[in-house]
Amino acid sequence: CGTMLTNISNVLRACAQRNVSALYTTVCEILDFILLQKCDTHKLDEAPATEVVMTREEGLQYYRTMQTMRRMELKADQLYKQKIIRGFCHLYDGQEACAVGIEASINLSDHLITAYRAHGYTYTRGGTVKEIMAELTGRRGGIAKGKGGSMHMYCKNFYGGNGIVGAQVPLGAGVALACKHQGRNELCVCLYGDGAANQGQIFETYNMAALWKLPVIFVCENNRYGMGTSVERAAASTDYYKRGEFIPGLRVDGMDVLCVREATRFAAEHCRSGKGPILMELQTYRYHGHSMSDPGVSYRTREEIQEVRSKSDPISMLKDRMLSNNMASVEELKEIDVEVRKEIEDAAQFATTDPEPPLEELCNHIFYNNPPLDVRGTHPWSKLKSVS
Amino acid sequence: MAAAARFFIRGANSRLSISGFGTGAQSCFGAALLRLSPGCSSRTKTQRRHASHFTYQPDPVPTQYGPTQKMNLFQSVTSALDNTLASDPTAVIFGEDVAFGGVFRCTVGLRDKYGKDRVFNTPLCEQGIVGFGIGVAVAGATAIAEIQFADYIYPAFDQIVNEAAKYRYRSGNLFDCGNLTIRAPWGCVGHGSLYHSQSPEAFFAHCPGIKVVIPRGPVQAKGLLLSCISDKNPCIFFEPKILYRAAVEQVPVEPYTIPLSQAEVLQEGSDVTLVAWGTQIHVMREVANMAQEKLGVSCEVIDLQTILPWDTETVCKSVVKTGRLLISHEAPITGGFAAEISSTVQEECFLNLEAPISRVCGYDTPFPHIFEPFYIPDKWKCLEAIKRMINY
Numbered sequence: 001c002g003t004m005l006t007n008i009s010n011v012l013r014a015c016a017q018r019n020v021s022a023l024y025t026t027v028c029e030i031l032d033f034i035l036l037q038k039c040d041t042h043k044l045d046e047a048p049a050t051e052v053v054m055t056r057e058e059g060l061q062y063y064r065t066m067q068t069m070r071r072m073e074l075k076a077d078q079l080y081k082q083k084i085i086r087g088f089c090h091l092y093d094g095q096e097a098c099a100v101g102i103e104a105s106i107n108l109s110d111h112l113i114t115a116y117r118a119h120g121y122t123y124t125r126g127g128t129v130k131e132i133m134a135e136l137t138g139r140r141g142g143i144a145k146g147k148g149g150s151m152h153m154y155c156k157n158f159y160g161g162n163g164i165v166g167a168q169v170p171l172g173a174g175v176a177l178a179c180k181h182q183g184r185n186e187l188c189v190c191l192y193g194d195g196a197a198n199q200g201q202i203f204e205t206y207n208m209a210a211l212w213k214l215p216v217i218f219v220c221e222n223n224r225y226g227m228g229t230s231v232e233r234a235a236a237s238t239d240y241y242k243r244g245e246f247i248p249g250l251r252v253d254g255m256d257v258l259c260v261r262e263a264t265r266f267a268a269e270h271c272r273s274g275k276g277p278i279l280m281e282l283q284t285y286r287y288h289g290h291s292m293s294d295p296g297v298s299y300r301t302r303e304e305i306q307e308v309r310s311k312s313d314p315i316s317m318l319k320d321r322m323l324s325n326n327m328a329s330v331e332e333l334k335e336i337d338v339e340v341r342k343e344i345e346d347a348a349q350f351a352t353t354d355p356e357p358p359l360e361e362l363c364n365h366i367f368y369n370n371p372p373l374d375v376r377g378t379h380p381w382s383k384l385k386s387v388s
Numbered sequence: 389m390a391a392a393a394r395f396f397i398r399g400a401n402s403r404l405s406i407s408g409f410g411t412g413a414q415s416c417f418g419a420a421l422l423r424l425s426p427g428c429s430s431r432t433k434t435q436r437r438h439a440s441h442f443t444y445q446p447d448p449v450p451t452q453y454g455p456t457q458k459m460n461l462f463q464s465v466t467s468a469l470d471n472t473l474a475s476d477p478t479a480v481i482f483g484e485d486v487a488f489g490g491v492f493r494c495t496v497g498l499r500d501k502y503g504k505d506r507v508f509n510t511p512l513c514e515q516g517i518v519g520f521g522i523g524v525a526v527a528g529a530t531a532i533a534e535i536q537f538a539d540y541i542y543p544a545f546d547q548i549v550n551e552a553a554k555y556r557y558r559s560g561n562l563f564d565c566g567n568l569t570i571r572a573p574w575g576c577v578g579h580g581s582l583y584h585s586q587s588p589e590a591f592f593a594h595c596p597g598i599k600v601v602i603p604r605g606p607v608q609a610k611g612l613l614l615s616c617i618s619d620k621n622p623c624i625f626f627e628p629k630i631l632y633r634a635a636v637e638q639v640p641v642e643p644y645t646i647p648l649s650q651a652e653v654l655q656e657g658s659d660v661t662l663v664a665w666g667t668q669i670h671v672m673r674e675v676a677n678m679a680q681e682k683l684g685v686s687c688e689v690i691d692l693q694t695i696l697p698w699d700t701e702t703v704c705k706s707v708v709k710t711g712r713l714l715i716s717h718e719a720p721i722t723g724g725f726a727a728e729i730s731s732t733v734q735e736e737c738f739l740n741l742e743a744p745i746s747r748v749c750g751y752d753t754p755f756p757h758i759f760e761p762f763y764i765p766d767k768w769k770c771l772e773a774i775k776r777m778i779n780y
Contacts (some may be wrong), residue, residue: 056429086579088748138758149581149757163583164540165512198511200543228485234511298488362759363751368510376721384751 010134034321040244042249048266052258056327057104059318062104062257063328063335066096066315069120071235071344073288076119078135080292084352085136091152092120094287097314098221099124101260101340102189105268113159113172114191116151117221117286121191125158129343133382134239141350146357147365166192166199167220171198173205176216176277187215187271189264206244206277213276216242217267220281221254227290228299239279254282255312285312364388391527416600440578441766442670446637447607453640462632463640464606465494465571468613471643473502479617481507483534483571485516491536492573492632502658518544518570522552522622525568530617535572538626539586545632552622553597565695566620574602574626576718577666581757587666587719588776592624593696597625599648600695604669606637611646612693620647628666632678651699653706657688660712661727663703665692668716668765675770682771685778690751695725704728704736711742713779716765721749743780747775 033051041047056060073093079085092099099120106112114121123134124321127143135142136150143153144161153161162168172190179186196202197220209216220240224231231238241249252263260282284310288295294343295303298306323327363375363386374383397486449456459467472479481495487509489496498505506697510517514535521533522714536543549569558563576585592600599621603609609627654669655676669691676687687705692698707713713733715726726747733745748765756763 001615087581088579088584146758147756152582159524160563164542195512198513198516200513200515227491228488229509245559356758358764362756362762363753366753386753 010283034325035252036256036262037328039253039259039263040241040251042239042244043246044248044249044250048250048252048259048262049386050262051260051324052377054258054321054327056322058104058329059289059322060332060336063315063318063322063333064319064340065100066123066257067337067340068129069093069096069099069123070315071340072123072132072347073119075344075348077288077292079133079137079348079351085150086138087149088116089136089292090117090290091288091292092117092286094308094313094383095221095223095254095284097257098219098254098282098284099261100263101254101257102219104257104261105264105375106187106189108157109184109301110186110268111157111159111172111175111188113168113175113188114160115165115168115193115196116161116163117193118151118153118161121158122153122155122161125155127158129347130350133347134354137351137354138356139351139354140357141354145361147361157224162295165385166194166201169196169199169202169205170208173209173214173216174278176209176214177212180213185267185272187217189217191220191221193221193226194222194231194240195223195229195234197222197243198235203243204303206247206279209277210244213274215271215274216277217264217271218247218277218279220279221284222281223284225286225290225299228294231298235312239281239323240277243277244277247277247279247280251281251283253297254284255308255314255317257314257318258318280369304335360385360387400441408451429506439636440634441761441764442667443674444605444631444635445670445673446635447605449638450607450640450644453643453644456638456640458636459606459639460631460637461606461609461627461635462492462494464637465500465613465627465640466496466611466640468610468617468643469495469498470476470501471614472530472617473498473506475643476617478529478567479506479532480524480529481532482510482512482521482532484512484536487536492536492627493630494534494571494627494632499542509633514540514543515547516570518547519551521568521570522547522555522565525565526563528567530567530763531569532617533568534568535570537574537584537629538572538574538588539583541570541572541588545591548592548598548624549595553595555622557597564620565622567636568622568625569613569616569625571625571627573629573632575628575630576755576760577630578760580629580755581760582754585718585760587626587717589626589665589695589717589727590719590723593725595696597622598696600626601648601693602626602666602695604628604666604691605631605635605691606639607690608646608693610639611644612648612652613647614643615645623648623728626666630667646693649694649697649699651693652691653688653702654691655687655689657686657710659687659710660714660777661687661688661690661703661706661710662770663690663692663713663715663726665695665715666717668718671767671770672716675767675774678771678776680777683775683778685774687774692717692729698729700732700736707733707737709719711740712774713741714746714748714770714773714777716748716770718750718764720752721747722752724749743777746777748773 037051071093080089103124131143138146151163172188176188241251253259261296270278363384365388373386375386486495487499521531524531601612603612616625664672679685715729730745748770
């Protein structure tokens with residue numbers, strides 16, 4: 001009953017911003033409460049809400065974002081096979097609900113850090129598709145000026161994009177400490193995968209975060225495979241949400257964007273109220289292999305991938321939900337698809353034709369330096385300049 | 389932009405036009421560089437970008453070790469590991485994803501042949517892998533640990549430097565972890581960028597107590613790896629990942645060892661000594677040919693093979709003969725291993741030197757993503773250095 005009241009008050013608050021004539025339609029559209037799967041909890045007395053409300057706008061926005069991310073990753077796959085993108089490329093398709101759900105419950109002024117499967121988060125944190133694709137192809141229009149590539153994309157309050165597994169977690173705790181120290185009511189969402197969950201530095205970070213009550217949400221994106229190793233073969237305990245031991249934990253269905261949203265909302269409240277860190281395990285799945293050089297079928301069956309795609313695909317689930325609750329029509333969603341496709345095509349075009357960064361960039365931004373610094377290189381007589 | 393271009397090609401080839409630096413000039417610059425290497429004339433722009441900076445030069449077929457078989461680098465590593473597991477019942481191989489064969493297929497078939505208690509996967513924890521390996525070695529079993537990429541070896545750095553290297557010394561020879569060998573793929577690969585291309589041999593060269601070994605091809609790899617495994621000191625064996633498939637040679641099937649701490653003179657010469665290791669040897673061989681053709685300079689090419697402890701005698705003897713030394717490696721120049729070689733050689737052979745010792749190495753930047761072709765010490769930069777030494 002308490003949740004019903006909160007939901008109704010949320011509804012009315014949302015309605016207060018619209019004019020009265022639209023109120024009736026709005027109320028009809030959103031009074032269908034959506035029932036979610038319950039989360040498993042560890043050391044928590046309460047749990048995230050299971051009866052939630054999603055407005056039409058929210059639904060369409062989630063749909064558009066997830067569809068953009070999906071098409072962007074598929075386009076990256078295509079470009080990689082054409083050798084326009086080179087190097088390492090870790091694709092995020094299948095896991096879109098995690099990025100969108102988390103972003104829905106935090107503000108752009110909060111902080112986020114993740115590992116190398118970062119294209120989705122770069123987008124939800126404010127990067128544009130153009131910048132992301134240009135960074136993948138290593139051009140000057142890229143979000144990191146073409147110097148980072150797939151694994152090193154950054155934007156405001158988004159700290160990447162990190163190649164070394166597990167190294168981003170202590171960093172995230174540090175960001176949270178800075179927020180707490182400077183009295184800003186901001187938190188840090190610190191993501192890592194099921195493979196990284198076995199790294200020593202993660203446990204060091206749990207200890208520090210709990211000891212100093214840092215406002216950090218640890219998120220373990222459990223997509224069942226650490227590269228080619230399934231979780232059963234890598235971890236003594238696959239209950240990743242309990243691994244924080246003294247840190248409260250939640251296990252969430254990571255394929256349902258509303259589940260992720262509610263869990264993040266709950267977790268964010270926990271952090272902001274000063275109770276310290278909290279751990280969320282998002283159970284999700286990736287359709288592609290670990291990276292573009294991994295076909296993804298030598299350690300799992302095609303049937304398994306197909307099953308997840310047909311039963312738990314985040315975009316399909318959201319689409320079905322919206323259609324069955326009459327929140328949108330098939331044509332509307334198709335229109336969004338067409339717009340998204342166009343946006344991706346334009347971005348791919350830009351990414352392919354933008355020139356590469358100028359040669360000076362090779363040495364720039366190594367150190368912070370006031371007068372330009374000399375960089376020694378292949379011959380002692382030719383020094384390049386490093387400007388920062 | 390044009391100034392930067394001039395840095396790279398000063399004096400090397402006056403036929404190149406350095407008009408500007410947009411896409412057009414870059415591709416013509418790149419094309420001109422590659423046009424001069426054989427077999428690269430008629431390719432599309434994308435293909436030209438991806439041509440490698442060296443041509444692999446295989447060793448002659450070894451006849452003294454018995455029957456041979458055509459193998460590439462990862463197959464020769466598998467062969468060495470196979471020989472070890474067969475002859476040594478205590479040997480175990482572990483690392484990330486080694487069970488299905490490894491990400492570079494170096495351990496294919498071993499788990500099926502020898503059992504899952506001898507070839508097993510570890511979770512994702514480099515520090516844990518090496519620490520665990522040290523323990524296995526101290527207890528008496530032969531431990532062969534794999535670190536998936538040399539770039540990931542840093543969490544294990546403490547274990548290697550503080551534990552493995554010092555075990556024998558601090559226990560007064562009571563305990564040691566000589567049975568430990570760590571294998572890691574090493575070096576640039578064309579598209580690896582910051583974290584899949586590093587060459588960290590210099591970090592470990594600074595640590596007495598361990599041995600660091602880098603082969604240049606399959607025949608060397610198998611012999612050196614078997615030497616490392618049987619060596620009674622903890623060894624780090626770096627395998628040039630760009631050669632895993634590219635390097636094909638006739639490799640003996642029976643086990644054989646190549647002695648550690650012995651540099652190999654690949655080609656005799658009288659004017660300049662060229663020292664390198666791993667992939668860079670093949671670049672140096674091309675440079676030696678180019679120097680002979682274009683400059684009439686006779687080069688002596690030495691493969692250092694063991695970085696620590698390194699063969700000072702062979703290198704110094706060669707420098708005494710030629711009077712000039714060029715050392716080349718992909719790692720950044722400041723503090724790279726070439727500095728150690730250079731310093732020792734000038735101490736030993738000061739009066740024999742005709743020109744300052746030249747080091748052609750990577751720039752002092754992180755290994756770049758898109759700029760890799762400009763970062764690596766390719767044959768043009770080395771040739772330029774030779775010219776300067778000759779005309780000193």
